[in-house]
Amino acid sequence: MMLLKLAWLNIWRNKRRTIITTTSVFFAVLLAVTTRSMTDGVYENMIHNIVGYSSGYLQIHQYGYWDEQSIDNTFEENGELNQKLLKNPKVKNIMPRLNTFALASYSEKTKGVLVLGIDPIKEKEVNNLDQKISKGTYLESENENAIVLGEGLAAQLKLSVNDSLVLLGQGYHASSAAAKFKVKGIIKLGSPDLNNNIVYIPLRQAQYMYGAENRLTAISILTDKNTNLEKLKVSLQGLLDSDRYEVMTWKEMIPEMDQFIEADSTGQYIIIGVLYFLISFGLFGTLLMMIFERKHELGILIAIGMKKHLLALILMLESIMIALIGCLTGVLGGMLVVTWFNKNPIHFTGELKEIYENYGIESIMYFSNSANIFVVQTLIVLILAIVLAFYPGYTVMKLKPIDAINS
Amino acid sequence: MAKTIIDAHNLSKTYNADTVPVKAVQDVHIHIEEGEFVALVGPSGSGKSTLLNMIGGLDEPTSGSVVLDQVEITKLPENKLIDFRLHNIGFVFQSYNLIPVLTAKENVGFVLQLQKIPKEEREKRVLNLLHQVGLEDKLNSRPGELSGGQQQRVAVARALASKPKIVLADEPTANLDSKSTANLLDIMAKLNKEEKTTFLFSTHDIRVIQKARRVITLVDGKVESDVQQTPK
Numbered sequence: 001m002m003l004l005k006l007a008w009l010n011i012w013r014n015k016r017r018t019i020i021t022t023t024s025v026f027f028a029v030l031l032a033v034t035t036r037s038m039t040d041g042v043y044e045n046m047i048h049n050i051v052g053y054s055s056g057y058l059q060i061h062q063y064g065y066w067d068e069q070s071i072d073n074t075f076e077e078n079g080e081l082n083q084k085l086l087k088n089p090k091v092k093n094i095m096p097r098l099n100t101f102a103l104a105s106y107s108e109k110t111k112g113v114l115v116l117g118i119d120p121i122k123e124k125e126v127n128n129l130d131q132k133i134s135k136g137t138y139l140e141s142e143n144e145n146a147i148v149l150g151e152g153l154a155a156q157l158k159l160s161v162n163d164s165l166v167l168l169g170q171g172y173h174a175s176s177a178a179a180k181f182k183v184k185g186i187i188k189l190g191s192p193d194l195n196n197n198i199v200y201i202p203l204r205q206a207q208y209m210y211g212a213e214n215r216l217t218a219i220s221i222l223t224d225k226n227t228n229l230e231k232l233k234v235s236l237q238g239l240l241d242s243d244r245y246e247v248m249t250w251k252e253m254i255p256e257m258d259q260f261i262e263a264d265s266t267g268q269y270i271i272i273g274v275l276y277f278l279i280s281f282g283l284f285g286t287l288l289m290m291i292f293e294r295k296h297e298l299g300i301l302i303a304i305g306m307k308k309h310l311l312a313l314i315l316m317l318e319s320i321m322i323a324l325i326g327c328l329t330g331v332l333g334g335m336l337v338v339t340w341f342n343k344n345p346i347h348f349t350g351e352l353k354e355i356y357e358n359y360g361i362e363s364i365m366y367f368s369n370s371a372n373i374f375v376v377q378t379l380i381v382l383i384l385a386i387v388l389a390f391y392p393g394y395t396v397m398k399l400k401p402i403d404a405i406n407s
Numbered sequence: 408m409a410k411t412i413i414d415a416h417n418l419s420k421t422y423n424a425d426t427v428p429v430k431a432v433q434d435v436h437i438h439i440e441e442g443e444f445v446a447l448v449g450p451s452g453s454g455k456s457t458l459l460n461m462i463g464g465l466d467e468p469t470s471g472s473v474v475l476d477q478v479e480i481t482k483l484p485e486n487k488l489i490d491f492r493l494h495n496i497g498f499v500f501q502s503y504n505l506i507p508v509l510t511a512k513e514n515v516g517f518v519l520q521l522q523k524i525p526k527e528e529r530e531k532r533v534l535n536l537l538h539q540v541g542l543e544d545k546l547n548s549r550p551g552e553l554s555g556g557q558q559q560r561v562a563v564a565r566a567l568a569s570k571p572k573i574v575l576a577d578e579p580t581a582n583l584d585s586k587s588t589a590n591l592l593d594i595m596a597k598l599n600k601e602e603k604t605t606f607l608f609s610t611h612d613i614r615v616i617q618k619a620r621r622v623i624t625l626v627d628g629k630v631e632s633d634v635q636q637t638p639k
Contacts, residue, residue, distance in 0.1 A: 305569070
């Protein structure tokens with residue numbers, strides 16, 4: 001208690017200097033938290049938009065499907081397999097899917113599209129797919145002879161709700177697949193890529209059209225955002241017959257998105273690193289001033305019987321206190337900014353909107369309010385303060401009382 | 408027979424030994440018994456402070472040894488030496504050297520906290536000491552709010568807080584006016600008498616010298632005289 005009190009009183013000896021140093025830490029943390037929240041928000045949203053509405057976080061395929069994505073490499077629906085998967089506590093839900101390609105034709109327009117045979121009820125429960133409908137209505141059952149398609153695709157084909165769309169493709173074991181569906185709804189997805197290519201068909205209708213009754217290309221697995229996917233993958237692999245099934249994470253299925261996030265994150269880390277590097281100099285300067293100004297006093301304290309490691313500890317506490325004041329106020333300020341933007345994401349318009357969409361990213365900037373961001377920034381500043389305090393501590397340990405007293 | 412409390416033997420200190428050697432203290436023998444009230448006098452540069460610092464374990468002698476209360480402090484490792492000072496030596500410095508952010512009460516209690524004395528006992532002892540130095544009304548004043556004389560009285564109370572066997576004072580009255588000096592000397596003499604604490608102080612001040620029962624004179628780092636006297 002004595003050390004804490006002494007450290008606290010010491011940092012306020014030179015109020016102006018302490019305020020300047022804590023303010024610099026405050027702005028660094030505020031900036032770091034806001035930037036991190038913004039990028040994480042963008043990444044989370046990107047993952048949710050692409051992964052959530054297409055691949056899922058993990059997928060089970062027939063072994064070899066991913067290398068040769070053909071309708072021939074499907075597997076039979078299997079209740080036992082479903083039960084096994086659902087027994088894992090990390091698996092929150094499973095969604096059967098038949099994922100393939102087709103030529104979509106309406107009037108004089110024809111376009112290659114991504115066909116996703118889904119269980120509409122499950123997708124509604126899990127992904128709130130129904131809430132993405134911008135025109136018309138959502139699918140009602142697995143057997144309904146209707147489709148919903150991406151807004152971009154509808155615009156390209158120039159069709160609207162209640163029009164009929166013809167799909168042509170290759171069915172199971174080289175059979176020909178063709179069917180006409182009524183457009184029941186038009187869906188607006190966050191990912192422009194999906195928006196321009198996707199057609200959702202009720203699963204049974206898709207299986208019927210492709211001659212692949214009771215067959216699936218994938219079981220998509222839903223899990224918590226924070227689940228370690230690699231660990232879950234290994235644990236699921238242990239449950240399944242590895243000669244029949246393969247388990248893949250979204251990072252393996254969409255490596256370009258993972259690489260994009262990684263490359264973009266690196267840039268962010270460098271900027272934040274430079275920011276903290278500059279702040280370190282400010283904090284270090286303050287610590288040096290604190291020790292040189294008080295060298296005589298430190299000598300006196302050693303003379304009257306204070307052990308050097310206790311003095312070093314006081315200096316470390318002073319460093320931590322200055323950093324923590326700046327950091328906690330910065331985190332608090334960051335929380336306010338992030339909470340506001342989390343509720344009011346930034347909608348880009350004009351050229352910026354186009355640029356984002358050309359990159360396949362939704363033109364809305366979301367902010368993540370994950371506790372992890374705040375904890376990590378606090379820890380970084382805390383570690384920085386402790387590391388920087390080593391030098392004053394080292395100086396104290398080397399101090400000769402008589403030299404310090406005479407300084 | 409009184410117990411020997413300070414025994415400095417063949418004590419020497421040479422600065423700049425490798426370049427231009429300056430012999431600050433040369434082959435000094437001092438033997439002080441428990442309860443003595445000793446003045447260390449001499450002109451500026453005679454080696455008083457250096458000798459005092461070596462006796463207090465703040466400075467290392469070039470040669471010789473210092474034995475305090477039968478412990479040869481010149482051979483103690485650093486941490487044990489700091490511990491020894493904490494429990495056995497009280498320091499009073501020329502320029503008070505109190506901790507500026509702590510009150511008078513906290514400054515005096517600081518050494519007791521380092522000794523891990525329980526709070527109740529600590530409070531009692533601090534109040535008693537500040538009462539003895541006549542500062543019972545300044546308990547919560549910070550050093551900046553006290554006069555030089557008051558600060559030095561707090562420093563004396565701090566030096567005595569841990570009930571040390573020895574108090575070493577380096578020109579304790581150098582920055583004080585005559586009234587404060589007389590007051591401080593009375594306090595030190597009283598504590599010396601009542602607590603049997605040994606006092607060794609360096610000084611130029613004739614008023615301080617007159618209060619001492621023994622006066623050791625240093626000239627050019629050597630003991631020139633060592634005489635007993637009746638304090639005035």
